[in-house]
Amino acid sequence: MDINSVPQEESVTYAKNKKAIYASDENGNVNIVGSSGWSVEETVTLQALESLEDSAREAYCEVKKGEKSPLYYYMFALRMDLELLSQVTGFFKWTIKRDFNPNIFNKIKDKRLEVYADVMGKRKEELRILEEIKDYGCK
Amino acid sequence: MVVSDYIHKHSAHCESGVISSMLSYYGLHLSEPMVFGLSNALTFAYLPFIKIGGMPMIGYRTMPKSIIKNIQKNLKIKIKLETFRDKEKGEKRLNELLSENRLVGAQTSIYWLPYFPEEMRFHFNVHNLIIYGKEGDEYLISDPVFENPVRCDSKSLEKSRFAKGLMAPKGLLYYPVDIPKNIDLKPILVKSIHKTAKAMLTTPVPIAGLKGINLLAKAILKLETKDKKYAKLFLGHIIRNQEEIGTGGAGFRYMYASFLKEASEIFDNNKILEDCSQMMLEVGDIWREFALLIAKAIRSKKDIDFKLIYDKLLLVKDAEEETYKKMLEFKY
Numbered sequence: 157m158d159i160n161s162v163p164q165e166e167s168v169t170y171a172k173n174k175k176a177i178y179a180s181d182e183n184g185n186v187n188i189v190g191s192s193g194w195s196v197e198e199t200v201t202l203q204a205l206e207s208l209e210d211s212a213r214e215a216y217c218e219v220k221k222g223e224k225s226p227l228y229y230y231m232f233a234l235r236m237d238l239e240l241l242s243q244v245t246g247f248f249k250w251t252i253k254r255d256f257n258p259n260i261f262n263k264i265k266d267k268r269l270e271v272y273a274d275v276m277g278k279r280k281e282e283l284r285i286l287e288e289i290k291d292y293g294c295k
Numbered sequence: 296m297v298v299s300d301y302i303h304k305h306s307a308h309c310e311s312g313v314i315s316s317m318l319s320y321y322g323l324h325l326s327e328p329m330v331f332g333l334s335n336a337l338t339f340a341y342l343p344f345i346k347i348g349g350m351p352m353i354g355y356r357t358m359p360k361s362i363i364k365n366i367q368k369n370l371k372i373k374i375k376l377e378t379f380r381d382k383e384k385g386e387k388r389l390n391e392l393l394s395e396n397r398l399v400g401a402q403t404s405i406y407w408l409p410y411f412p413e414e415m416r417f418h419f420n421v422h423n424l425i426i427y428g429k430e431g432d433e434y435l436i437s438d439p440v441f442e443n444p445v446r447c448d449s450k451s452l453e454k455s456r457f458a459k460g461l462m463a464p465k466g467l468l469y470y471p472v473d474i475p476k477n478i479d480l481k482p483i484l485v486k487s488i489h490k491t492a493k494a495m496l497t498t499p500v501p502i503a504g505l506k507g508i509n510l511l512a513k514a515i516l517k518l519e520t521k522d523k524k525y526a527k528l529f530l531g532h533i534i535r536n537q538e539e540i541g542t543g544g545a546g547f548r549y550m551y552a553s554f555l556k557e558a559s560e561i562f563d564n565n566k567i568l569e570d571c572s573q574m575m576l577e578v579g580d581i582w583r584e585f586a587l588l589i590a591k592a593i594r595s596k597k598d599i600d601f602k603l604i605y606d607k608l609l610l611v612k613d614a615e616e617e618t619y620k621k622m623l624e625f626k627y
Contacts, residue, residue, distance in 0.1 A: 157549055
């Protein structure tokens with residue numbers, strides 16, 4: 157890439173940061189140029205963020221309806237999925253799925269809740285209740 | 296405590312940036328592209344059986360930590376690595392090293408680093424940075440992918456260093472111990488350039504090198520029969536791996552072009568290496584054209600022309616192939 161074609165499109169996903177890209181000058185020397193963003197990258201990052209946000213919103217409403225435990229929502233809110241939550245806790249997936257059941261989650265052992273709280277960077281009491289997000293407007 | 300006279304440098308990629316800044320600080324001046332090239336870090340791998348967030352892993356560089364590993368092997372230098380089971384011991388050791396006026400490299404998870412913008416905080420466990428001091432409760436951090444130095448409170452840094460899961464950092468700290476000021480790079484350069492070219496051209500497994508690009512191209516064609524939303528997420532995932540994570544696939548090609556140009560100067564402006572550098576720049580450009588095609592497909596409501604995207608990726612493959620063949624022509 158030529159130094160003059162390094163995109164400067166101020167992507168929102170860069171949040172005012174710059175990314176270093178190697179680009180070539182007229183003498184063929186290739187050095188770092190700061191890029192303020194590229195719409196192509198912005199598109200795919202936003203796509204991924206939207207997909208995560210959708211999962212969190214759907215989960216939120218299911219918890220609100222009492223179909224799932226708050227743990228289910230927090231997993232998505234923290235940009236995790238079942239696979240990742242299983243990896244970080246060391247719990248089998250089927251046992252985590254069981255904890256998505258509100259009745260079982262209400263009776264969760266303190267030690268097990270502690271593990272969830274630790275890997276999710278939350279306090280145990282926080283995990284027990286669903287946080288209030290008005291924007292989600294569940295039907 | 297602050298490590299004296301350290302100057303932060305903005306880099307394209309975390310691991311090569313950390314190693315370049317670190318070695319340069321201790322008197323072995325190697326640019327980021329030099330570190331990247333000399334550690335044979337350029338590659339391609341498509342691993343459909345390893346899933347992250349439900350999507351296959353696609354790599355445009357060698358495995359995380361391979362730069363730290365290979366630069367030691369190829370330059371015969373020593374970087375000490377320490378991991379910890381105990382979080383407190385991990386922090387104590389970090390403070391100890393800083394008090395010895397050492398620059399300390401660390402492996403971290405991006406998600407738990409508060410200075411990253413929300414938009415970039417994904418669960419990614421293999422981010423490298425340099426810690427160069429501590430003031431009050433805050434660590435002074437030289438994060439290579441940021442323009443300026445940043446700060447991080449001790450609690451967040453601990454969380455990030457001890458994040459669990461795939462490729463967990465386990466508190467990894469590393470620092471150079473025995474660094475010579477001068478190394479005869481010429482024989483190492485020849486070897487590295489040939490090794491990278493050969494690996495890309497003749498890898499025996501179908502998932503790596505040019506064969507890996509082929510396999511990914513085929514996977515794109517197969518998307519035609521899949522659900523449209525999934526197809527778009529899959530395509531987006533390729534580009535996120537290519538452009539956003541690390542420095543991106545095209546970005547690595549541009550960095551390697553810079554390496555080849557620098558190498559050509561070491562060999563008295565060697566013409567073949569200069570040509571290779573130009574060719575590698577063009578390879579990067581075609582990767583970006585490929586990304587652009589995909590972004591357009593994602594934004595559009597019309598049916599996706601998978602064949603068009605497939606053809607572009609095969610063009611990438613051809614351009615890469617020619618470049619690696621040219622690299623093998625370089626003799627010294």
